[in-house]
Amino acid sequence: AQKITQTQPGMFVQEKEAVTLDCTYDTSDPSYGLFWYKQPSSGEMIFLIYQGSYDQQNATEGRYSLNFQKARKSANLVISASQLGDSAMYFCAMREETSGSRLTFGEGTQLTVNP
């Protein structure tokens, strides 16, 4: 079974609108962390946001927020007020307590922001 599932290979959004990128995960560990990274066409991996499994509140970082639904095992990324520079590949990743400190990544979602 996939540890991280991103079901949207591609998403389109109009500039200035909000967009939600889906991520579901599979773990039986009580302690884990969830991450979102942005990869523009230049290739680098840029950290966006982190959510710990015991965090009571949803993480937010500027225009990024993480909609964490623990019972559903989902950790969707919400980008508000999309900008043209948000066009990139977005990866969801997880660190499980029993897997040491490695990150396991999903397949990614290619986001295109249209003017």
Next chain:
Amino acid sequence: EPEVTQTPSHQVTQMGQEVILRCVPISNHLYFYWYRQILGQKVEFLVSFYNNEISEKSEIFDDQFSVERPDGSNFTLKIRSTKLEDSAMYFCASSETGIFGYTFGSGTRLTVV
């Protein structure tokens, strides 16, 4: 903001040759990693390194791969005899805690011909 620095950004090598990819992690970080991303695919874990030894490795990280921290700042990945299927983007990452705060470098694009 502190960065993870990787060199070179691009490397082309002949099949069967040895390559060394170099990384300078963030100075106060203790956990170091190598990941790879084959073109168009997801990022895959290769190896983690802590306290001057490998703490974890994936099934990809076979005897052709090795890592080293030769001094207090550099962290290297060596591929002894490259194959065509080693062509990928290789990312170095570091973390202070090994729990969160993973910072990735900009990657080395390796092309084996």
